[in-house]
Amino acid sequence: MSRMPTVKDVAEHAGVSVGTVSRVLSGEAAVKTMLREKVNDAISALGYRPNVTARALRTSRTDVIGLIVPDITNPFFAQLAASVERAALERGHSLMLASSHDDRGAEQSHVLAFLDRSVRGIIVVASSDGPGLHLETAVPVISLDRRFGAFPLVSTNHAQAAALMADHLYELGHRHIAYIAGPPDTEAGRMRKEGFVGRIDRCGKKGEPVELELAYGKFDYESGERIARDLLSRPPQDRPTAIAAASDQQAIGALRAARDLKIDVPRKLSVTGFDDISLANLVVPRLTTIRQPADTLARRAVALLLEEPPGKADEMIDGSLIVRGSSGPRAQPKAVAGHKN
Amino acid sequence: MSRMPTVKDVAEHAGVSVGTVSRVLSGEAAVKTMLREKVNDAISALGYRPNVTARALRTSRTDVIGLIVPDITNPFFAQLAASVERAALERGHSLMLASSHDDRGAEQSHVLAFLDRSVRGIIVVASSDGPGLHLETAVPVISLDRRFGAFPLVSTNHAQAAALMADHLYELGHRHIAYIAGPPDTEAGRMRKEGFVGRIDRCGKKGEPVELELAYGKFDYESGERIARDLLSRPPQDRPTAIAAASDQQAIGALRAARDLKIDVPRKLSVTGFDDISLANLVVPRLTTIRQPADTLARRAVALLLEEPPGKADEMIDGSLIVRGSSGPRAQPKAVAGHKN
DNA sequence: CTGAAAGCGCTTACAG
DNA sequence: CTGAAAGCGCTTACAG
Known part of the structure; x- marks a missing residue:
């Protein structure tokens, strides 16, 4: 036959009822071995494939x-x-x-x-x-x-993961850090920012004070590039020594801004991202980031x-810190202006 | 009613048959204006949405x-x-x-x-x-x-588009060019290579001879990086002055290899891609490439x-050449070893 | 355990 | 132009 075989064809071929065919198909209901085998034989003999649309109509459920x-x-x-x-x-x-x-x-x-x-x-x-x-x-x-x-x-766990990055940067000696946040109308943007800021605050209180600047952008390349360009256009002593971004795309934009301004990453500036997209491992230098699983x-x-x-x-689900080439120790100590949030 | 309304509900509400409802829905068949309006009123009154599964079962067609x-x-x-x-x-x-x-x-x-x-x-x-x-x-x-x-x-039109790039590089004065091809078991890989090679051959015959080297890889970053690294590890006078890749990803890999080997792009080496993915405009330097529409x-x-x-x-469909920062004139003339294919 | 039958919600010849 | 009815290919109570 040229049309697709149906349960009815299978049933006829196997000498059973369509109900039995259906029960074999579902695998659920108990069907005697002999009938089951007949049905399976008929199925392969005819090359039967269930019609998912009919099944969906009947059960109002699809896969x-x-x-x-x-x-x-x-x-x-x-x-x-x-x-x-x-x-x-x-x-x-x-x-x-x-x-x-x-x-x-x-x-x-x-x-x-x-x-x-x-x-x-x-x-x-x-x-x-x-x-x-x-x-x-x-x-x-x-x-x-x-x-x-x-x-x-x-x-x-955006907050936990972002805190990992805060620790990393603090441990590298950075005391003037800029954070490029994601859109505040996204939970991810807010959580990452809070995780990062909260941890930096804590570090600053328990250890040396940290000057933290915050800027908000979208999660895209352009935001990162634009914000970093603003940040880095200042005289060197006023620039942050590390920029942590809320996404890899922002960070890659920041990398490009640094490159355009001839600021050496990571020797003069550390840049970090979030996500660990495959590109993070391909930019120059490779991006230190948080891996989202x-x-x-x-x-x-x-x-x-x-x-x-x-x-x-x-x-x-916890994220993990992936340290690559874009983050490094702060170049030289500088006077710290104080703690700003 | 809590279940979803059906054609039957609409028909009852409008005082017509389900066939008429269906005909209004399809918009095809002629239905008298008055009935049509009644049906449409019923549809919006009930918030009726057609069941696409039932429709699919009946017509064995979906959208x-x-x-x-x-x-x-x-x-x-x-x-x-x-x-x-x-x-x-x-x-x-x-x-x-x-x-x-x-x-x-x-x-x-x-x-x-x-x-x-x-x-x-x-x-x-x-x-x-x-x-x-x-x-x-x-x-x-x-x-x-x-x-x-x-x-x-x-x-x-992979061949046409690749030829555009061949012209571009020849016009910039490059006479020793490496082409990183895509997999020969893909039509795109073959066509791009043939378009490029054919045009370079033609340029070489009509103008100055061109030494062309060919290497095959996958379309990915890694292939580009690996092949470029091999190519560029030679003494400067033996290196190609331009690398044309069959994909942006390969080209970006090549860019990274050049960077690692401290070879200035585009002053010492031109690198070009194919596709114009959004990343092409974000790498450093921005990638000269072929835009696929x-x-x-x-x-x-x-x-x-x-x-x-x-x-x-x-x-x-024709592709177009997008000239950006990764391609430039050949730095200085060199002896040309001859034409190799 | 198995069969006969209803029914999921549509569309579309078939009459009229 | 419109209605009544068949049927798309399944699944699943319902009997037995």
């Missing part, structure tokens, strides 16, 4: 996981998407991808579109936080990396989604 | 486009994926994404999985070419960027897929 990211061309989100796809595949699910372009409206309409398709669950890396839609839905939703609405969040994050997000009932509690 | 890329963390593929998603969205379709990890088996099983889901069409950026499965399928398949099986290909490629691929009947002919 598709919807993923919404702000921008797939952002290397960290691309990595996250790759990890989510792998994690989904491992558990027999496929991935439907949508980009919100940092637009709340697009985000919401993608959620609705996924719901229309009876996806098994939705993972969203939110564009920015805020009221967040309070859709109560039969379909589980998990926030990944950046909180979406009120849904449970799987993320790196993308695979683990993705796997946990998928696991929470698929649990019965779906996970409800946030999960924080 | 999902399947996209398979070798690796979503490759910046060029990420850009392509973003463009495909946008193009799909513009035409009312969603995107299902899968990564093949450059594995033919995975690629094939993703195709099958998409087919199982009755996708509207499949776009594949092939892992590498070869026999290619000859599935005849009701579902249209289009190759994007790299040919998949025997399916129509939408791609940059990702948006246009994506839009054409989606258009071919959605045509009735689906497009059957390959489409080549």
